[in-house]
Amino acid sequence: MKVSVLLENATPSSRFIARHGLSLLLESAEGMRILFDMGPDASFLRNATTLGVDIAGVDAAVISHGHADHGGGLEAFLKATQGSAHPVPIYVRQGAFTPHVSGTRQRHHEISLDATLVKDERVIEVGAQHELVPGITLFSDVSRRYPEPASNARLFERSGDTFVSDAFTHEQSLLVTEGERHVLVSGCSHAGILNIIERAEELAGGALDAVVAGFHLMSPSAGTGEDVEAVRRLARQLAEKPARYYTFHCTGMDAFGILRDELGERIRYLATGSVMDV
Template identity: 45%
Template sequence: MRLYTLVEEHAADPAFGCEHGLSFYLETEREHLLFDLGQSELFLRNAHALGLDIARVDRAFLSHGHYDHGGGLSAFLRENDHAPVYVHSRAFEPHFSRKPEGVRPIGLDPELEHHPRLVPTGDVYEVSPNLLLFSDVTGTECQSEGGKNLLERVGDTYVPDAFAHEQSLIVYDKGKCILFTGCAHRGVVNLVQRAAEHAGRMPDVVVGGMHLYSPSQKKSEPDELIRAVGERLGKTGARYLTGHCTGEHAYAVLHDMLGDQIGYLPAGSQVDL
């Protein structure tokens, strides 16, 4: 398998653009997959710079209902005329962020909710024998405090988002088990554990953000929490490839703890899994 990072906050080379968001392109033995779409059409431009053709994507997945992961959805539907897009059934509900200047919407374009190529998913959704989506995470260890500034609306009241709309993807290929987490709002420790329960084994590689930095508040989680996450991840034996909402400080702390067990994925990077 070869993994390409199409969108992230940093770029591997000046030839690639960067933005707040995330998008990955994965070539497996069987098909080409796209996981998340960034916040704009940037994923298309970076794919072109990497020599990748978005029209060849067989399936696309949206991890959750925030603009920085699904803002490129309309561009994808335009550039690719056949691939289904798997989206949790609650992803198009309104979502918000509490910033110092007030609450603002951060959801998806509601006009796309009923597009015929969108496939609604639920708690557990088997796409194929090699692809499993799940959102049934119940663990509560090492969760980000910054996540409390991400909101949903109940009636006229804003409450912390429970992230029922957040799904993760397990990919099986050539004997390997790869987990894609998106932002891991419910805690990367809990997502990895739930993935292991679904797969019957620990993932070999975990790809995605860990939400140890709050962009809305511009602050990292406390070192105590970051180190608690690192201690638990180190025991799994999995390799971690991360970026986006993990944050630079948290990544530095985790790298000090985990060494080569963790790596960073700027836009334009390529990794063989």
């Protein structure tokens, strides 16, 4: 599978726009083209043009979870694909359009998707598992056997008149199987990357070959990272698996350095503009 990073937090090239957020173009061996996340605004469209990607020609789009740094570009995407020969379906997990905030219960800022856009007929809300085509499946039925990222403690969702801790039932990941190869794609891994990998392994019936994901080891609103020992422990657990790892965005550069110490060449950072066969 080919991965093009249309947007993430950093870029080594002045040709691209970098923003806190994520947007990937996935191209399967069978030729299916999936837009996975849309960043916070229309920047990913500009970068797609720079990379020579025809966004109106994608077969499907996915929003990984209901946070604006992943789905804030939805309005721009809907406009950019308005005249497509075939309407492009956009798959979101049920609950993604619920209001979400970051901070504390008392002092927080809005990080929701634009709920008015759910009315667009191209937006499709899916349940715990949804097969896009044979071999490409969205899933969100993830256990919590391993700890969630500590920074989830600063994330809330509206429930009635109040805000409650976000349980991240609105988060979904993608498992792509090509022949014998299994590739997992996750946006921010709020459910915990080990929990998501474990579920993907169950669905795949064996080990994964590649994991393309943000690991959420930093808190953008607090400006702090996950505990260093916790990151080292995670690195050792990831190293026990045979997969190669491709990461970005909410992993954070401090945590990436620790993961790199343990995993060496088996982990790579994909910045905006990167194109990689995984």
